[in-house]
Amino acid sequence: MSWRSSFRCSKFRHVFGKPSNKEHSYDGVPITRGVHDNHYCSANPCFIAVVTECEGGGAFLVLPLHHTGRVDPQHPRVCGHRGRVLDVKWNPFNDHCIASCSEDGTVKIWDVPVCGVQQNLTTARKTLIGHSRRVGLIEWHPIAENLLLSSAYDYKVLLWDVSQAGSVLRCPVRVVLSPVHHRYPSDALLLSVSFNSDGSRLAVTSKDRRVRVLDPRTGKILQVSRSNSHRASKVLFIGGLKMLLSTGSSIWNHRQIVLWDPCETQTHTLPPNSMLH
Structure with a gap:
């Protein structure tokens, strides 16, 4: 493979982006510094969720898309995890349903009110317990409703059916890479x-x-x-x-x-x- 092309001049060499005005952006959000390379935010047609710094557990903000400008430092949060939140993902079939995973080894499913989070949301609709170590990644299935994939530091990848009454594990999969x-x-x-x-x-x-x-x-x-x-x-x-x-x-x-x-x-x-x- 030739690397000569990697030194050619870029067509975007002198193109610079311009940040939007503060009234059209989200200002003052205490974005977490603990998610490393994971997703610290997720958006859908109604809301944007951002993982924030939090003491004594994990939390994330849920803001309506039109709620731009300065964000109140005391804005209500979703804060039911005992450890830091590492990933959040909106349900592609329900704009008011979001999943989160945490260092406490659990995955939680939350129902966001139509009017947004008006007070601290501490009770999840469902808590999925199946990992023995912190859960770093979650991903919703694109066409099968209520199927959620989770990956943790116990080297397990689990596929959950969150529509059932209990914490039902639909398909446990250990991914042996070697x-x-x-x-x-x-x-x-x-x-x-x-x-x-x-x-x-x-x-x-x-x-x-x-x-x-x-x-x-x-x-x-x-x-x-x-x-x-x-x-x-x-x-x-x-x-x-x-x-x-x-x-x-x-x-x-x-x-x-x-x-x-x-x-x-x-x-x-x-x-x-x-x-x-």
Whole structure:
């Protein structure tokens, strides 16, 4: 693979963004510093949720999209976790339902009132208990309503049916990324997950910096990236193109964007400062 193109001049070299006015932005939000590379915010057509700094547990703000400008430091929050919140995701089938996961090892499902959070929300509709260590990632199934995927530091990926009366575990899946290890090495820790458009495939990245495509029903690994020149950290299925997009770095720590064709073994590498057509 040639790296000569990575030194070509960017068409965006002298393009700079301009921040919006304060009245059209959310000002004064105490954004958390504890989510590392996870998602600290999530938005839908009605609300935006932002994980915030909180002492003695975990909390996040839920603001109506039109609630711009200065945010009151004492604004009511969703604060039912005993540990820091690490990820939040809105239900794609219900704009008033949001899931959160935390260092306390639980996943909680919350019902947000139509008028928004007017007072501290401490009681979740459902608490999902199945992980033994902190839960770092959650993702809703794109077409199957009430199915939620969670990934934790116990190296387990669980698929929950949150529509049932109790905490029903629909499909437990242990993702073994390295069949050589009898125990689950630290390389098996997932950094990113993404469903394809119909939910039949799940793409993941882990600490070994490879991209894997799995069958979410069984946990079977269908494809593994073989590129040693790209260390992936995040992955996303691009529905319209039926391809995978990953971000990461090269062996020389150059930032990279890579397009993967799941139907082929080849990868399409986009060097830094290049355009996507």
